[in-house]
Amino acid sequence: MPRLILVRHGQSQWNLENRFTGWWDVGLTEKGEAEARAAGELLRERNILPSIAFTSVQTRAIKTLHIALEAAGILWIPETKDWRLNERHYGGLTGLDKAETAAKHGKEQVHIWRRSFDTPPPVLEKGSTFDLSSDPRYAGIDVPQTESLKDTIARALPYYQGSIVPHLKAGATVIVSAHGNSLRALVKHLSGISDEEITGLEIPTGQPIIYEMADDLTVTDRYYLSER
Incomplete structure (x- = not known):
């Protein structure tokens, strides 16, 4: 039966520093590496082992995938990297301290930029x-200068449908190592979450989410692996 494993990358350096990261490339902290390792060990212990992997082109997601797969003993499985699984682009907020930004622009405005479904942050110059x-x-990509969650969904979901769904239809167990917002795009689709509700969904770092599916890809169960 098809099975989809979603994993948000482990804690990054800018997660730790409370900075807006988006498309900027930052590494994992020691805690982030430990989270990734624990995810892989859990997959091995529960014998939920993917046969193919997908990730973004950002280091924190790639390293999370590799550490997890190595811990699970399956580092050799084929993987595909694609920018459409990247984190949401935070535009002109990239690199800024979240608390300082709230003090400067007001908590309400920053909340809108962070949590609105279709209002993007200021454009990155x-x-x-x-x-x-x-x-x-x-190279060859029109790099966005800012994105809303709606924009992120508009690139991540078609990629899922065109590149990942065929493997699921063939009965594979697929792992996707990505980011909070690109994974929100997939969870919104798979779990039928509304535009309003999806903005409040928090996806913890390094915690595998399992989607069990019927042959027609109807979701039969969804759970965090650590809770089973």
Whole structure:
């Protein structure tokens, strides 16, 4: 039977520093690496082992995947990296301290930027410190200068349907190592969550979410592996 495993990357350095990260590439903390390792060990213990993997092109998600797969003893399985599984682009907020930003712009405005379904943060200026338009991993891509959750869904969900669903239809167990907002896009679709409710959904780092599916990909069960 098809099975989908979703894992948000382990704690990153900017998670620890409470900074807006988005598309900027930061590494995992020691805690983040431990979270990834624990996720892989849990997959091995419960014998829920993926046969194919998908991740973003961001280091924190890639390393989480690799650490987890190594801990599970299946580092060799095929994997695909794609920018459409990247975190939401936080535009001009990228790199800013969240508390300082709230003090400057007001908590209500920052809450709108962070949690609104379709209101993006301010645009990131071309040529600024965190502009990734010349990054070689995005060659040929029109790199966004900001994104709302709605924008993130608009790229992540078609990728899921076009590239991941065929493997699920073939009966595979698939793991996706990605980010809070790109995973929200998949969870919203799979669990039928409304636009209003999805903005409040928190996905913890390093905790595998399991979707059990029927052959037609109807979801039959959803749970955190640590709770079973």
